[in-house]
Amino acid sequence: MSCVASAAASRVAPRVPAADGARRRDRVSRGARRPGARPMATTAEAASVDVAAIEDAWIAGSLERCAVGEGVAGLREGALARLAAARMPTQRVEDYRFTDLAPLVGAQPAAADPAAAAGVDASAWTLEGAATTRVVLVDGVFCAALSDLSGVPGAVVAGAASAGAAPSDALGAVSGLRGGVFVDLNAAVARDVVTVTVPAGVKMIAPLHVVQLSTALQSDESARVAASAPRLVLDAGDGAEVALVEEFAPAPAPGAGAESPSSAPTTRYWLNGVCEIRVGKNARVTHSMVQAQSRNAVHTRSTHVTQAAESEYSLAEINVGGAVGRHDLTITQLGPRTSTNLACFNLAGEGQCLDLHSAVTLDHEEGRTDQVHKCIVSHATGRGVFDGNVRVNKAAQRTDAGQISRNLLLVPKATVNVKPNLQIVADDVVCTHGCTVSDLEEEELFYIQSRGLSPATARSLLVAGFGLEIASRLPGKDLRDRVEKVVRDALAQDDVVMVA
Numbered sequence: 001m002s003c004v005a006s007a008a009a010s011r012v013a014p015r016v017p018a019a020d021g022a023r024r025r026d027r028v029s030r031g032a033r034r035p036g037a038r039p040m041a042t043t044a045e046a047a048s049v050d051v052a053a054i055e056d057a058w059i060a061g062s063l064e065r066c067a068v069g070e071g072v073a074g075l076r077e078g079a080l081a082r083l084a085a086a087r088m089p090t091q092r093v094e095d096y097r098f099t100d101l102a103p104l105v106g107a108q109p110a111a112a113d114p115a116a117a118a119g120v121d122a123s124a125w126t127l128e129g130a131a132t133t134r135v136v137l138v139d140g141v142f143c144a145a146l147s148d149l150s151g152v153p154g155a156v157v158a159g160a161a162s163a164g165a166a167p168s169d170a171l172g173a174v175s176g177l178r179g180g181v182f183v184d185l186n187a188a189v190a191r192d193v194v195t196v197t198v199p200a201g202v203k204m205i206a207p208l209h210v211v212q213l214s215t216a217l218q219s220d221e222s223a224r225v226a227a228s229a230p231r232l233v234l235d236a237g238d239g240a241e242v243a244l245v246e247e248f249a250p251a252p253a254p255g256a257g258a259e260s261p262s263s264a265p266t267t268r269y270w271l272n273g274v275c276e277i278r279v280g281k282n283a284r285v286t287h288s289m290v291q292a293q294s295r296n297a298v299h300t301r302s303t304h305v306t307q308a309a310e311s312e313y314s315l316a317e318i319n320v321g322g323a324v325g326r327h328d329l330t331i332t333q334l335g336p337r338t339s340t341n342l343a344c345f346n347l348a349g350e351g352q353c354l355d356l357h358s359a360v361t362l363d364h365e366e367g368r369t370d371q372v373h374k375c376i377v378s379h380a381t382g383r384g385v386f387d388g389n390v391r392v393n394k395a396a397q398r399t400d401a402g403q404i405s406r407n408l409l410l411v412p413k414a415t416v417n418v419k420p421n422l423q424i425v426a427d428d429v430v431c432t433h434g435c436t437v438s439d440l441e442e443e444e445l446f447y448i449q450s451r452g453l454s455p456a457t458a459r460s461l462l463v464a465g466f467g468l469e470i471a472s473r474l475p476g477k478d479l480r481d482r483v484e485k486v487v488r489d490a491l492a493q494d495d496v497v498m499v500a
Contacts, residue, residue, distance in 0.1 A: 054084050058105055059185070065110040066189040066227050073161075075172045079187035086181050098385045098417040099355045103323040104298045109227035109270050111189075112139035116215035116226075120251045122146045127245055128476035130209035135160075137212045138251065140228035140271075141192045151206055157197040158208070168195045170235040174276035174304045178330045178359070182300045186274045190229040196244075200237035200280065207243035207286075207475055213251040214297065216267040225298075226269040231276075238280040238308070245288045245475060246275075248299065248321075270298040281308040281335065288474050292486045293321030295352060295493075302328045309335025309364070316473040318483055319346045319354050320490050329358040333396075336364040342371040345470035347487060348382035349494045355385035362396040373405040376467055377414035378494040384416040391423045392431060399426060403433035408466055410439065410496060463496065 054060040063083070071079070088105055089096040117138040127134070132151025135158070136143045142160030152158045159165030171193065175183050198204060210232065217226045236242050250267045271293065279285050285305075293299045299322040307313055319325050331340050346354040360369050375384035384407060392399050407416040422433045440462050448458035471483045 054080075056083075056087050058088050059083055059086060059181070062109045062185065062227070063188060065108065065224075066229070067111075072171065072187045072190050072193060072231060073167065075187040079184035082179075083181070083184050083188065086184065088181065095357060095387070098383065099324065099326060099353055101324060103296075104270060104300075106223075107225045107268075107270070107298075108223045110217060110224045112215055112226035112228050112269070113217060114139075114141070116218070116251075117141065117143060120146070120213060120215070122211055122213060124252070125209075125211045125247055125249070125482075126478050127207060127209040128478055130207045130245070130476070133158075133204075133206045133208050135194060135208070135210045137192070137194070137210070137230050139215055139226065140190065140212070140230035140273075142194060146211075152208075153202060153204060155199050155202050156204060157195065159195065161193040161195070162191070165195050167193070168197050168233045168235045170276055170278040171195070171233050172276075174233075174278055174306050175274055175302065177304060177306070177332055178302075178328070180302065180328065182272055182328075183274055183302050186229040186231060186272050186302075189227075190231050193231045193233065195233045195235075196242075197235045198237060198240040198242045201239045202237070203241040204243070207245050210244065210246045212246065212248045212271070212273070214249075214267075214269045214271050214293070215251045216269050228269070228271050230271065230273045232274070234275070234277045234285070236277075236279050236283040236285050239282045240280060241284045243286040243288070243475060244277075245479065246290070247479075248273075248289075248291045248293055250294045250297065266296050267294045268296045269294070271300070273301045275301070275303045277303070277305040277313070279305065279307045279311040279313050282310045283308070284312045285314070286475075287313065287315045288479075289315070289317040290474070290479070290483055290486075291317070291319040291321055291325060291327075292483075293325070295321060295323060295349070297322050299325045301326070302330075304330045306332050306334055307338045307340065310337045311335070312339040312341075314341040316343045316470060317345070318471055318474070318487075319344070319356075320486050322354065323351060325352070325354040327356050329356065331358070331360040331369075333360075333362050333364060333367050333369075337366045338362075338364065338368070340367075340369040342369070342373075343470050343473055344373045345467050346373075346375040346384055346386075347467060347490055348375065348377045348379075348384045349490055350379040351381050352379075353383045353385065355387075357385075357387045359389045359391070360401075361391050361393070362399050362401065363393045364395060365397045366399070367396055368400045369402070371403040372470070373403075374466065374470060375405075375407045375416055376410065376463065377408070377416060378410045378491055378496050380411050380413035382414055382494075385418075386416070387419045387421070389421045389423065390431075390433070392426050392429055394425045396426045397428045399429045399431065401429065401431040405435045406466075407435070407437045408440070408463070409437065410463070410494075463491070
C-alpha cells in the first residue's frame with residue numbers, strides 16, 4: 001500500500017532583486033482548495049503577507065522552498081508577520097549560546113518530495129497494545145495507509161486535517177504562550193495537523209502511538225535538505241486520561257524492508273515539529289518521546305503544555321539522533337494541586353549537539369514539579385546542553401519543586417553546558433535543584449570489578465544503568481527493546497562497547 005501526499009503549487013512567490021531603487025513586492029498567493037477539504041489558511045491570511053519584506057535571507061529562502069502547504073489555519077498570518085522581522089538565532093542569543101545551528105543554516109531546506117512517501121515501510125515501529133491506535137506521519141503528512149485508528153473510542157476525535165478532521169480550539173492557544181522562530185516557521189509551512197480530542201471523563205486504555213518518519217531528497221544539490229513541519233494537538237478534557245507515545249526516525253532506505261528501524265542512519269533532513277497539549281481539570285496525560293533521527297539530521301521540536309487544576313502531566317523522553325537536536329519544552333500550571341513530572345535522557349556522540357530547554361511556571365498553590373535530566377556525551381566532539389527554568393511565582397505557596405541534572409562524560413574534551421535555574425518568589429515552598437558532571441566513579445568501577453567482572457564489563461554496566469533508567473519509564477517491552485538497541489548502536493559508533 002502506498003501513501004502519497006499531493007503537493008500544491010508553491011504558496012510563496014520567489015524573491016526578486018530590487019530594480020530602479022524600488023523593491024518589487026511579491027505577495028503570497030493562496031492555492032486552490034481541494035473539493036470538500038477544509039482550507040488550511042484563509043484568503044485574507046494568504047493575501048496580506050509580503051514575503052519579499054522578510055528581512056532574514058535564510059528564513060525567506062526557506063519559506064520559498066518549503067511552502068508547498070498552506071500553513072496552519074488561523075495562525076499563518078501572524079506567523080508570517082512575525083517572521084518578517086525575525087532573525088535566525090545565533091550563539092549570540094542567550095537561549096542558543098551553546099547550540100550551534102550551523103548544520104541547519106548552512107543548508108537549504110526544501111519541501112520533502114511527496115512521492116517519497118510511497119513504499120515507506122513503518123512496520124518496524126510497533127507498540128504493545130497500540131496496533132489499532134496508531135498514527136503514521138511521513139514528512140509531516142498523515143498516511144492513512146500506514147495508520148490504524150479503529151481502536152480509538154467512539155467519543156474520541158482523532159485524525160488529520162488532510163483527512164477532514166475538525167480542528168481543536170487548543171490549536172495555537174497553547175503554543176502562543178512562548179512561540180519563537182521555529183514555531184512560526186512550522187505554522188507558515190505545515191502541510192497537515194493531527195488533532196486528538198479526548199472528551200471529559202473518557203479514559204483511553206490503549207496508548208496513542210504516533211510514528212513520525214522522515215525521508216531525504218533525491219537531488220544533485222548537496223546543500224538542499226528535505227524539510228517537514230509536523231504539528232500535533234492533544235486536548236484532554238476534564239477527568240480524561242490518555243497516554244501519548246511519539247517516535248521520530250528516518251524512513252527506511254528503499255528496499256531495506258522493515259527489519260531495521262535505523263536502516264537510514266546517514267540521511268539528511270530537517271524535522272521542525274510542534275506539539276500542543278491541553279490538560280483539563282483532574283485529567284492525566286502520560287507522554288513518551290523517542291527521538292532516534294539520523295546523525296546527519298536536524299531535529300527541532302517545540303512542546304507546549306497547559307495544565308488545569310489537579311491535573312497530572314508526565315513526560316519521559318529519549319534523544320539519541322540528530323547533528324542538532326533541540327527540544328523547547330514549556331509547561332504552565334493554570335490551577336492549584338497540579339503535578340508535573342519530567343524525565344529526559346540525551347546521548348550525544350560524534351559531532352552531535354543535543355539540547356533541552358525547558359520552562360515550568362507555577363502560579364497556584366500546592367503545585368508539584370519534579371524534573372530529572374540525564375546526559376551522556378560519548379565523543380570528544382559531542383555536546384550536551386540543558387537549560388531548565390522552574391519559576392515559582394508569589395501565589396504558588398506550598399509548592400514542592402525538584403530539579404536534578406546528571407551528566408556523564410565518557411571521553412576527554414566531551415562537553416556539557418548545564419544551567420538548572422530555580423526562581424522562587426513564593427515564601428512557603430520546598431524546592432531543590434542540583435547538577436553533577438563527571439566520568440564514571442572509580443569506586444563504583446572498583447566495586448563491580450571486585451565481583452570478578454572485567455573493567456570493560458564494569459564500565460559498560462554503569463553506562464547502561466545510567467542511561468536506561470529513564471528508558472524503563474517507557475511503555476511496552478517492544479519500545480524499550482528498540483530504545484536499548486538504538487542506544488547501544490549509538491554508543492558503538494563512538495567505540496563505547498556495551499556488554500549483552
